[in-house]
Amino acid sequence: MHMTTTLAVTFDWSFITENADELLAGLRRTLEVSAIAIAGSFAIGLVLGAARAHRVPVVSRIAGVYVEVIRNTPILVQIFFLFFALPQLGIILEPFTVAWLAVTIWGGAFNTENFRAGFEAVPYRYREAGLALGFGRLATFFNVTLPIGGRIALPSSINTYISVVKNTSLMYVISYPELTTTALQINALTLQTIETFTVLAVSYLVIVWTMSASIRLLESHLALPEERR
Amino acid sequence: MTIPDWVEPVLRYMLEVGLKGTLQIAAISLTGSVLIGVTLGTLLTIRFLPTRALIRLYIEIWRGLPILVTIFIVFFLLPVVSSQLRFDALTSAAIALTLWGSAQVAEATRGAVQSIPREQHDAAAALGFGWVGRHSFVILPQALRRLLPPLVGLLVNILQNTTIAQVIGAPELLESAERSVERLAAPVPIGIGEVKAVPIYATVMVIFFLISFPLTRFAAYLERRLVA
Numbered sequence: 001m002h003m004t005t006t007l008a009v010t011f012d013w014s015f016i017t018e019n020a021d022e023l024l025a026g027l028r029r030t031l032e033v034s035a036i037a038i039a040g041s042f043a044i045g046l047v048l049g050a051a052r053a054h055r056v057p058v059v060s061r062i063a064g065v066y067v068e069v070i071r072n073t074p075i076l077v078q079i080f081f082l083f084f085a086l087p088q089l090g091i092i093l094e095p096f097t098v099a100w101l102a103v104t105i106w107g108g109a110f111n112t113e114n115f116r117a118g119f120e121a122v123p124y125r126y127r128e129a130g131l132a133l134g135f136g137r138l139a140t141f142f143n144v145t146l147p148i149g150g151r152i153a154l155p156s157s158i159n160t161y162i163s164v165v166k167n168t169s170l171m172y173v174i175s176y177p178e179l180t181t182t183a184l185q186i187n188a189l190t191l192q193t194i195e196t197f198t199v200l201a202v203s204y205l206v207i208v209w210t211m212s213a214s215i216r217l218l219e220s221h222l223a224l225p226e227e228r229r
Numbered sequence: 230m231t232i233p234d235w236v237e238p239v240l241r242y243m244l245e246v247g248l249k250g251t252l253q254i255a256a257i258s259l260t261g262s263v264l265i266g267v268t269l270g271t272l273l274t275i276r277f278l279p280t281r282a283l284i285r286l287y288i289e290i291w292r293g294l295p296i297l298v299t300i301f302i303v304f305f306l307l308p309v310v311s312s313q314l315r316f317d318a319l320t321s322a323a324i325a326l327t328l329w330g331s332a333q334v335a336e337a338t339r340g341a342v343q344s345i346p347r348e349q350h351d352a353a354a355a356l357g358f359g360w361v362g363r364h365s366f367v368i369l370p371q372a373l374r375r376l377l378p379p380l381v382g383l384l385v386n387i388l389q390n391t392t393i394a395q396v397i398g399a400p401e402l403l404e405s406a407e408r409s410v411e412r413l414a415a416p417v418p419i420g421i422g423e424v425k426a427v428p429i430y431a432t433v434m435v436i437f438f439l440i441s442f443p444l445t446r447f448a449a450y451l452e453r454r455l456v457a
């Protein structure tokens with residue numbers, strides 16, 4: 001039996017210079033959508049996480065349902081619903097809107113859990129101490145619970161942001177020209193599959209690895225004084 | 230209120246073809262992820278730099294890439310690299326999810342194995358077990374207790390991520406839903422000439438919720454029991 005393993009391992013470097021403009025435009029859209037979604041999911045996580053941790057009536061319940069629905073259904077189906085089903089209800093959204101909205105809703109749900117866990121990890125006696133010093137409930141939250149619980153929630157929330165960036169690639173299904181969609185379009189035109197996927201994979205790995213390295217940096221930088229070594 | 234005629238065949242198609250494909254892809258991926266992940270994770274605890282560096286690279290690459298990109302790499306890039314690496318959509322999805330899942334399992338296994346106290350290794354060694362015997366009969370069975378909650382969590386993630394295989398047309402639940410919407414939108418002899426995207430995609434969400442919710446609750450229960 002003869003094996004024909006022709007390994008095509010040539011890499012055409014001109015691919016990068018020839019497609020640089022389009023690839024950079026795609027990368028820019030990926031970063032743009034990610035930035036909006038990270039800011040949005042930070043805000044959602046902070047507010048709803050605090051509401052969950054402090055069992056704020058009604059809000060906490062609604063937040064709980066939101067978290068469970070989003071976490072227990074695939075994000076791709078959520079994207080399909082926003083883009084392909086909502087128009088039947090008269091709600092027509094631009095691909096760009098669906099792009100940032102879908103990952104914001106998704107990231108917000110996961111971040112609500114991250115922040116809830118962080119705030120709940122703050123020992124009750126710290127809050128008690130804040131109240132004993134005459135701080136109101138809100139002042140206690142901003143001066144005691146948030147600085148301590150926020151730090152506890154930081155690594156897991158950055159992990160959520162990493163997933164948010166990776167999930168922007170799913171906007172391929174709605175043809176929003178972010179990095180993955182752009183790369184696949186270039187591949188269809190040039191048929192330079194090896195070059196396309198190398199550039200695509202390296203781009204994502206650089207972004208993701210940079211973000212996860214930042215967790216370690218931030219962790220040591222923001223560590224509470226008593227934990228600093 | 231009567232149920233419209235189109236509902237029954239569409240639901241039957243989505244469950245018999247779509248859900249079946251989803252469960253198939255998930256079952257293969259979960260098995261592959263556990264087998265490869267537990268092996269790599271255990272090997273990662275050996276203090277031998279070259280294997281550690283290679284396994285680390287494997288974990289960081291497949292955890293770092295969006296699953297969609299990995300699916301494209303398996304489906305579009307591998308056949309270009311070698312004609313023998315051509316797989317159908319369902320297999321490609323299962324391979325991609327296994328690469329991703331095994332990286333997750335490897336990382337979790339490393340932590341679980343390292344959580345087993347040194348004395349267990351020493352005691353097993355004193356009983357005459359070699360490295361393989363020590364790990365298969367003493368260390369891993371104990372590590373499994375700690376590994377179980379993340380494995381149930383992984384199953385939920387794998388099930389949800391099978392939907393990404395829709396982009397390469399693999400027969401799974403979301404693809405069956407998409408085809409049903411298109412078919413119903415066609416004029417009368419083929420479809421009913423109406424767009425039924427809202428009820429159909431809502432059904433997909435409900436099916437996933439009914440599967441995922443009990444599993445995430447179960448994972449949380451296992452986690453709590455571990456701490457207690």
